[in-house]
Amino acid sequence: MTSQPVRALLLEQIHPEAEAVLRSAGFEVESVGRALDEDELVDRLRGVQLLGIRSKTQVTRRVLESARGLTAIGAFCIGTNQIDLAAATEAGIAVFNAPFSNTRSVVELAIAEIISMTRRLTEKNALMHAGTWDKSADGAHEVRGRTLGIVGYGNIGTQLSVLAENLGMQVLFYDKVDKLALGNARRCLELEDLLRQADVVTLHVDGRADNANLFGADEFEQMRPGSLFLNLSRGFVVDYGSLRKHVESGHIAGAAVDVFPVEPKGRGDEFVSELRGLPNVILTPHIGGSTEEAQQDIGRFVAGKFRDFWRDGTSAMSVNLPGLVLPRAENTLRLVHLHRNVPGVLARVNGLLADGGVNVEAQLLGTRGEIGYAVTDSASGTTQAIVDQIRALPETIGLRVIF
Template identity: 70%
Template sequence: MRVLLLESIHHDAVARLESEGYHVESVRTALDEAELIERIPGVHLLGVRSKTQVTARVLKAADSLVAIGAFCIGTDQIDLGAAASEGVTVFNAPYSNTRSVVELAIAEIIMMTRRLTEKNALMHQGVWDKSAVGAHEIRGRRLGIVGYGNIGTQLSVLAENLGMRVSFYDTDDKLALSNAHRCATLEELLESSDVVTLHVDGRPGNAGFFGAEQFKRMRPGALFLNLCRGIVVDRLALRDALVSGHLAGAAVDVFSAEPKGCGDEFISELRGLPNVILTPHIGGSTEEAQSDIGDFVANKLANFVKDGDTTLSVSPPEQPGIFMKVLPCPKRGAGPVTALRS
């Protein structure tokens, strides 16, 4: 069994898959389409995070692939329809990094509300600016959550525990937790919230849905966070809202175009703005979350190969019934072992 893991997937996943006798190749960076097409032949299990795009062309070139593990929450980087038609099952980690993303959101809301980034920058310049002007408590302020899924609901509960009032908007019918208020429209949420945070998925229909019109609807002096997917926000419209002073600040962790690996240059229209917190897609990048994700997805892949278990798979193959593929025996390197394709 050959396994290709991209984007510095946690060593716990490597150890788990190697314990099954699989040959694991781990790559530090993402691969572009052409690079992945070159590397994918002969690979039985593929592991990616958020940057590598597993396209229909990649899947067509994958002559041995039986399953893909997305070592993250989102799966929009994988062509799920093409995976299903090619008989490739896809797994993800829908819960493992939820807490890490929520904690980052809470931290950034406090940092912006207290203007800590500005105070920190001045202190490093040797300027002592002991002033309460523009600094506030988050208690009593209204948090508007766009997308009330696993992350949005946990953020809702923690924010209320800190004394915030919470509103949310979701296109699906979601049960409000605690005292959260469900908004009938996105406009209602934008016009009433002191802080707006996005937690939607990266499906194509969400691309560019938050732009100049939505920023204009937000309250003057409001704060904005995007910790979900870069494609959902018009970056130029966000910059205009910040430069004009309509928004007091923003925190952005995700970008439509991201560097392949650590140390590569990051380019964005938001660089250099003093009231913006920029982080390199680290919402789920804690040791705890990455270890949990590594264990969870690696176990899903191993159990799929051994038992055909597709529990919690996001894209089972389209073909009805059980499809078998003969692979080298992972324990002894000889003799057939059967991997279930669905």
Template identity: 65%
Template sequence: MHAPDTAVPVAPRRALLLENIHADARTLLTEAGWEVETASDALEELELVERLRGVSLLGIRSTTQVTAKVLEQAPDLRAVGAFCIGTNQIDLFAAAGQGVAVFNAPYSNTRSVVELALAEIIALTRRLTVKDRLMHAGVWDKSAAGAHEVRGRRLGIIGYGNVGSQLSVVAEALGMSVFFYDTADKLALGNARRCGSLHEVLDIADVVTIHVDGRRGNTGLFGEAEFARMRRGSVFLNLSRGFVVDERSLRRHIESGHLAGAAVDVFAEEPKGRGQSFESELRGLENVILTPHVGGSTEEAQEDIGRFVAAKLRDYVLHGSTTLSVNLPPLATEEVPGTVRLAHLHHNVPGVLAAINRVLADAGVNIEGQQLATRGDLGYVVTDIAAAASDEVGRRLRELPETVRVRQLS
């Protein structure tokens, strides 16, 4: 557990933003009173621990790993913002145990990923990468051989979440027939057809695209058996997570001609920063598009993500709001003018709310308003009181056996 807060928090208003997070995030936090430090690259574990001393807000993208060790050694840290969709790079359980809220941007870059997927589907189906390479080599190869329209072709989507479902709608507007598989019971949009298994999609589709989340259970989801099952001459895309796909198997099926092409945006091992060396089994293959994890990297998406996640970090620290937190109970707080707010994160067992209120009552503290939310093993209570709590009240709340973290917000 973190070193205890005092009754009146003295957490420094310092933020660390890594991996080229959009400048709007820095602007928003600076305007809210934070001193913001930025860095273009990801940080390794030991360096991250060092840089988090005296930092209350951390912003990362997909590469920096926020481990349990990092969290245990960051007593001033209040919240982590993942300025991307995925949060598998953060130990969410450890963060919750330390009272550190985690926020992400589950919707902001959906359109950007969808547009890249569509562009790659068209490029692969028309074999534009091959034509482009020959033209740059001075070869005029005017031929329709192997080139197809996407209209009328069958798109198989694995993972029907925010990206997969929007891709379904836009692809259908281009005249594609859409089939999808998801382990959850998802409503089909438009004329898309839900399939009962991954293999059913592979038996049907001319194009297979992966859009699953970052849970470790998806490791190795797509390998030798799945590529072999795909229709001969079909194309494959992965814009989800690198560890989902066996790159060596993909290479074999491209080289054998079983697959007509592939597009890959994510890799099991990725460089820490821009300009660093990149290695992959897939380099040098014909009609294979490789991109450096840029599915959501449009100026529009990054601007929106910068504002969205930074606002979540600000509102949590200043007002106690946990709306859309991925690891704490969700609570949309409302402003109560003329009050001081106590935010109490605790283990979700019976009697905690009564114990909190008993501490306040014993100290003669008047409650103006109170909200409670729970999620699994955690409970979160926000209490608005008439005046700042004393050090004694803060000490007694911290000493409750169920307490994870207590903060007083003015």
């Protein structure tokens, strides 16, 4: 039972705060400023225990099956749909994300874009840069008194709801799950009800597969003439060809889009979209959470999850494992055992420890679906032979020894 240097690979310009946290914990860190494709990732993960990504790198089953030493993946963002979670769990790899850290940044961008489109600032700006002075108020409005429809009432949707009300907007929301309305917001039981009433429709849904093609021709047609549309959630939930047609016809007066079905891998790469060149359409390169404050918080948060998971087996807020936090007593050896959730596994582990004369100082078990996760501390007596016996149990997915 010898310790090896812990190697972390961070991709896609993750904030330097993450590297600082990991290096201070004694880990070796390699940072790459872009996304990697599948073949590159397979090659670069040899000897890597911790992988940090953002939204573009796709961690597929093939990648996970080839990454023998990989212990944890951190999505330094909200979504985890770019990771094959089932394959990660089968391989005993913990997955973490940052579900809250960039919420405020996304909300502020949404508010800024709503005001910009309502005042038609994009068109005024373009005219000024072209040397044309146009002080007309035609088509410009206040947001006060207008109705905002929020599709997806999670962390971002709820905070946007509160700030929009502070600006004097009326708020409607639709969510497939029953959610508590904040302030004076009103829930719509059907998406169609929201679309018929809202002056501005904004999407804040998650990346689950059943949200694909959520918004298309039928939904745009149901929106009020002259209304505005925003998507700061996922690119694959909207039919952008249909959005273009409705903007060109004037049915949709303006749109703001931050996410796209296919996005360039790195800074400076060509961006291709049917939405380019449209008036009063704001296109941003997936920057909803890209503020210094948000990225620093995300870097610190996810890197801290890496550190705590590696050092202590702490899995609090893991996306795919039971969330366990067991305080560590001094001078103990910790076994972190990921196994199939079937009856009797913990009893067999404890039987092996007892047969070896090992006294358990502390123990915690959690289950999640088909997965069981147990953390066991002992003061002395745990030998390599006992570890090998536990690892050889047919239910064992993975076992780590933490000194």
